[in-house]
Amino acid sequence: MSSICEDILANGVITITGECKGCDACVKQCPTGAITVNGLGTKHAIDPEKCVNCGRCLVACPFGRIQDVSMVEDVKAAIAAGKTVVVQPAPAVRVALAEAFGAEVGTNAEGKMFSALRELGFTVVYDTLFSADLTIMEEGYELLGRIFKSLGLPGYENAGVLPQFTSCCPGWVRYAELFHPEILPNLSTAKSPMMMLGALIKTYGAKNLGVNPADVYSVAIMPCTAKKFEASRPEFISSGYQDVDAVITTRELAEMIAEAGIDFASLPEGEVDKLLGTGSGAGVIFGATGGVMEAALRTAYAVVSGEELAVLEIDAVRGEGALREATITIPLNADLKAATGAESVDVKVAIVSGVENVEPVIEQINAGTCDYHFIEVMNCPGGCINGGGQPIEHSIF
Ligand code: SF4
Ligand code: SF4
Ligand code: SF4
Known part of the structure; x- marks a missing residue:
């Protein structure tokens, strides 16, 4: 298990950083009472023993003082090291990504998303829609x-x-x-669709790609900060390796695309890789x-x-x-x-x-x-x- 996963298991995914204004906007969104309030106008803190890592507080903070643990640099390092970096985007990512780059609300940017992932250097592009079908059946x-x-x-x-x-x-x-x-x-x-496909990527997927599973780095793109905690759980090594090595959010993917200078709106409609990339659409x-x-x-x-x-x-x-x-x-x-x-x-x-x-x-x-x-x-x-x-x-x- 990577040190970042050990840190997530011990301390959670979400922290209040910087100069918190003590405005209580996050407190109102937290479903578990995990945010410790020392008084209106004073710095708040998150109790990892009560936090479910959902990021609802992060989205609610009007001052951007809450952040989630980032695995983006680990993903970039795996790509730079020439590993077989396999990626799976979740169903909810493709529409939000389009909106992030100014498309009309509700636009499905699936093809452009596949193209962007290849331009960023991901070796194999699968789709969580495949394992959503497995979850449905299970x-x-x-x-x-x-x-x-x-x-x-x-x-x-x-x-x-x-x-x-x-x-x-x-x-x-x-x-x-x-x-x-x-x-x-x-x-x-x-298991969730993300974890089902993570296990498949390190077993059936690696075998069919002709790659040693130890050389496969599995990345999930999720609309969710809690997925970073899920992927870090020690239960999810059923393949013999960590099934999902890193989770990055839709927000982080949008930032990676912008940072790389990719003109998202002009990208061609790319294709997903077969085998573990196709689903019925029910997902x-x-x-x-x-x-x-x-x-x-x-x-x-x-x-x-x-x-x-x-x-x-x-x-x-x-x-x-x-x-x-x-x-x-x-x-x-x-x-x-x-x-x-x-x-x-x-x-x-x-x-x-x-x-x-x-x-x-x-x-x-x-x-x-x-x-x-x-x-x-x-x-x-x-x-x-x-x-x-x-x-x-x-x-x-
Ligand atoms: S919403 Fe942001 S600024 Fe306001 S109390 Fe929460 S962390 Fe602090
Ligand atoms: S991540 Fe979710 S549970 Fe944790 S403090 Fe924020 S809103 Fe509450
Ligand atoms: S899986 Fe979906 S609903 Fe559940 S915490 Fe993540 S984003 Fe929210």
């Missing part, structure tokens, strides 16, 4: 196992408990570990709250009913409320009808936008009154499109 099948167990179907005795929470947001996972360890069995056992909606839930529900629906889920039925999980809920009725296929004696199963889901809004749900679980089957939690209000690693102003260059 979480979808895991949910089905837990539901089948609750229905008493044989063969599912070892499945987990209900409700199942999503596990792809490291801010939420850290929140659960720090403040509600009692509900950890409810979290999906699936694109991961960037907004409700996206992970919708994608996993579609998988579960198709497996249980043998049919595709209509767009209209899924509308209930879209939207902007802090806590949204819906019930999806899934017709059972012939085998499941025979096994259960039922025609259909009702799956009740909830979407939590802003990690502090999960508290009423956890209260229900602890009281034994929760009837949800599946709950998506995203630490940042609105999801990763509003993550702590995104460009802070609409157009920063």
Whole structure:
């Protein structure tokens, strides 16, 4: 493990630096009460024992006095050293990057992003959209196992408990570990898309590139500061090497592109590298709250009913409320009808936008009154499109 990762594990990702004005803007955004206030107008500090590394305070600080640990110099050094530097950009990066360089809001700059990454010297360009599909399938099948167990179907005795929470947001996972360890069995056992692709890059990817995994340097571009903590966790060496060596944010990538003198708007539409670069596209909606839930529900629906889920039925999980809920009725296929004696199963889901809004749900679980089957939690209000690693102003260059 690199020394920067050891430092992140010990001290966290986010620090208040310089001359803090004591204005309290960060305090109002912090979902965990991690910011220590010594009085209005005095310098504030962050308690790493309560911080989930989400960067919501960093985005909120009007004076730019909060910063996240940077791995940019490590990435540049790996490129300069001639390592095989493999990069994976997250779904929410491509649109924010376009906006950072002055494009119309909502523009998808995927092709230009791929070109920019190659100009910066990355050797291989993959895409987290590939492993978003894996997460969808893993979480979808895991949910089905837990539901089948609750229905008493044989063969599912070892499945987990209900409700199942999503596990792809490291801010939420850290929140659960720090403040509600009692509900950890409810979290999906699936790794996040970033960590799934990190492990694949150092194993299957290295083999297919004909490179020794020890010579592969794996970089993730994320809208998220908490991903730096996630990548540093000692659990994520399943490939035998650190699965993701460095995480840089959308904001840092935009700065690298500008610093290198690349005219982003004039770049050609580049291509992603095949093998681990292509996805179904379902992962694109991961960037907004409700996206992970919708994608996993579609998988579960198709497996249980043998049919595709209509767009209209899924509308209930879209939207902007802090806590949204819906019930999806899934017709059972012939085998499941025979096994259960039922025609259909009702799956009740909830979407939590802003990690502090999960508290009423956890209260229900602890009281034994929760009837949800599946709950998506995203630490940042609105999801990763509003993550702590995104460009802070609409157009920063
Ligand atoms: S928002 Fe910035 S200036 Fe204001 S208290 Fe927080 S760190 Fe200090
Ligand atoms: S990073 Fe998130 S949890 Fe940590 S102090 Fe900032 S807002 Fe609070
Ligand atoms: S919502 Fe997205 S950006 Fe925010 S902490 Fe979670 S994964 Fe990171």
